[in-house]
Amino acid sequence: MINQNSFLLVLKSLKLILSVVLVSMVLTACGGGGGNPTALSSNNLNTNNNSSNNTNIDDDPDEWVEGIFLPASTFRNMCESPVAGTSDVQGTFVDENNFLRSHSNHTYLWYDEIVDRDPGLHATPDYFDLLKTDAVTPSGSFKDNFHFSLPTDEWIAQSQSGISSGYGMQVALISSSPPRQAVVAFTDPGTPATQADANLARGAEILTIDGVDVIFGADADTLNAGLFPDSVGETHNFTVRDLNGTVRSFSMTSAVITSTPVQNVKTITTPGAKVGYLLFNDHIATAESGLIDAVTQLSADGITELVIDLRYNGGGFLDIASELAYMIAGAGQTAGETFEEVKFNDKHPVFNPITGQTLTPVPFHSRSQGFDATVATGTLLPSLNLSRVYVLTGSGTCSASESIMNGLLGIDVEVIQIGSTTCGKPYGFFAANNCGTTYFTIQFQGVNAKGFGDYPDGFSPANTVSDVGELVSGCSVGDDFTAALGNPVEARLAAALNHMDTGTCPAPSGLFAPELLKTSSLPSDYMLLNKSLWQQNRIIREGP
Amino acid sequence: MRQIIFILLMTILSTACRETQVEEFIPALLSNPGQESHAEIQQTISTALNGVTVMLADDVFTMNSVLVIERGMQRGIDRPPEMGRDLGRPSRFQLVTNGTECIIIDEQSSVHWPLARVKCIKEE
Structure with a gap:
């Protein structure tokens, strides 16, 4: 009897073990549950912290x-x-x-x-x-x-790459308290801002929103509500003064818009060179194909110089910055080189403390990393094989955009900076979610192939009046809202073209970011609303 | 009784697993764009991303079978810019068909979701 009971017990145990094994195998074969591990891993703090x-x-x-x-x-x-x-x-x-x-x-x-x-x-x-x-x-x-x-x-809100709600315009706020000045910096094609009623273009000054005076008005809530509609389908009334002095009124309705992160790609022929120009505004996924198309076009044009306009580019995916840097410099200058190495604090010299992955330098990517839906992962990237590049900058040039400059400087590509001091963010972080709040605290620094990454005051053109940032060859030139981006007469592009021919700069007119926050007179630089003042809940402030 | 429960459990798990086994999937484009199909796609992508808010273009899946999702665009001062120096990658989904159904598949995990109100055609 005892033996029989023991036998039955063993049999039951075996069945239980077999069941567990089978269920485990099935679950393993199924590959786990739903959800998106990638999205989650970037949002959630790794709890395997061991101080x-x-x-x-x-x-x-x-x-x-x-x-x-x-x-x-x-x-x-x-x-x-x-x-x-x-x-x-x-x-x-x-x-x-x-x-x-x-x-x-x-x-x-x-x-x-x-x-x-x-x-x-x-x-x-x-x-x-x-x-x-x-x-x-x-x-x-x-x-x-x-x-x-x-x-x-x-x-944690997500969107299809390049998709957002709004009007499709970026506004530069030259002064956020009265007397304010709000000017259109650029627009995205095919958006409410560029449709017939609004027909906004760079340089248009916004005078009233829903009847409230932008320059001196006290109703900041109405101004903010009009500039930053909470939802799609909101209609607001605007009065603007175009560059030609025409004052006109229209209404504009917020919509789901598609941004165009790479714009105005063109070749400008000067007496001494064929100069490629591209406006690069966002390191988002759809920029990958835009950059590839741009470089392919400029390569076919046989350009000998390149101007990249990063003045409004606040950064984004670092691998896209690496791809662009490769496309500028080409295989010969980048092979085996580091684009950027990420360094955490001295407790983590080997592993990323958030992901647990081994820290390895980001190379100059010669192949597509698979960001854009229209570009197959692993596609060989085109390149221009240039030994120098002109970069147009402002206080909105930040983070991954600064990495492009620093990465190229690290392999001795000549970077000539035209514009104002960049934002100074050689740092990055992983978001940490806790109790309904997401915290951002600087966790790593990016350094180039020479081990340099100390530019917390930004990069400044060499002739900047006061030595604020890390000095780079080039010219201090203020933003010029009187001409379209990519127009050879626009002050920063004009200075770049002149520098190519003569090696000289106009009188310095760019500013450094810290001064922007102090000045009350009309500066020659600006604050780009959604990029540089993100710590404020409201961009337009009431008067003192 | 235990045997019945075990058989039922295995049947359920096998059925669940069938949805993630490799099938003959062909990239597809949306053929009935409209509010109903858009809403189902949006809900499906949100579910795939654990219920977060997702904004999609009106013409999603009408020109490309691949959908790239990243953090919401920062187009207002009331939100911060993107990470600035983002070491990650966006999420990628694809609309596919097995000949009878239209399905959204997570390219990384291969988890997929059949769609009830979406019609699609093979992507050329």
Whole structure:
């Protein structure tokens, strides 16, 4: 009897094991569940954080001991106000602060410059603001200008590449408080901004929105609502003054628009050269095909010089910057070279602390990385094989755009900068979601093949009046809203063309980003609304 | 009873698995563009991305079978710019047909979703 029972027990155990194995095999064969691992991995904090100076705290993990950090995962999703339908659990604001404290200690690029403060003494938004360095750059600006948070549901919203809602115009705000000046910087073709009623073009000044005076009006809410409609289908009334002085009124309805990240590709023939020009506004996926088409066209034209207009390009996918840099320099100058190497803090010399992947330098990509729907992954990229390039810049030239300049400088391609000082962002981060808020804290720095990446004050043309940024050969030239982008008479392009012929610059007229925020007179540079002032909830401010 | 439960479980799992096994998929284009098909595509992509808000062009899948999705475009001051230095890649989906159904497939994971209100034709 005992033997029979034992036999049955063994048999049941075997059946159970077999069942588990079979179910596991089926699930494995199915390849897991739904969802998109790539999208999630970039949005979610890796909880496998092991701070180098972690210490067990036996009783209360919320108890603050200066210099002692539990893993961020200890506190993750423990929220004062858990978000329904998520993995959030009830916690306290101290838990949220402790998450940020540990996360920062583990991943912040300058973690050893954070003053360790008691997380029980500060509201979470205030505490996050304190989790950064207070160091300043040689210009006197804060070293960390990119420390911010967002509601997670806003951050994770997705769109088809190049698709957004709005009018299809970018507005440069020359002054955000009265007397304001708002000028159209560029438009996207085939959008409400370029349709017959509006027919907006660069340089048009917006005078009224829904009856409110843009220049002196006190109703900033109406102005913002008109400039930045919350939804598709909103109609607002505008009065503008075109470049020719004509004042006219029209209504414009927000729509789903398709941006054109690469525009105005053309060849300009000068007495000494065939000069290629392209306007590159966004490192988004659809830019891949735009850049390939542009370089193919310019190569067929037999250009001998190239001007890339990055003045409004705030960055994006770093691999697209690498592709463009390759297409400029060609295989001969880039083979085996590093475009950009990403460096985390000294706790992570080998592995990316967020993804766990081994850190490897980004090369100059000679083949398509598969961003755009119309370009097959692995397609050999065209190239211009140039040994120098002119880059038109402004304070909106940021991050991956600066990487193009720095990456090429790293392999001794001559980069000549025409315009104003760039934004100064050799840094990057991975977003960290916790308790309905997404946090951004600088985690890595990009350096070029020479190991250089110290340009927190941006790149400045060599003849800039005050030495603010890292100096690069070229000319300080203010933005010129009186001519279309790509028009040879536009001041920055004209200066580039002149420099090619004569090696000389006009009198310096560009500005550095820090000055833009101080000046009350009409500067020759501007603030591009959606790029440079993202930390503000409102662009147009009421008067003092 | 346990045997019945086990057989039922295996049947369910086999059925679920059938949807992710390799079939003869042909790239396809949308042949009935309109609000109904657009809404179903949008809902499907949102589901694939764990329910996030997704904005699509009105002509999605009418000119190309591949759909590239990335973080929402920053076209207003009330939102920050893109990462600036983004080390990631966008998500890619493709509209395909197996001859009887129109299906959206996640190119990376091969997980796919049959569509009920979408009609499609082979992409030339």
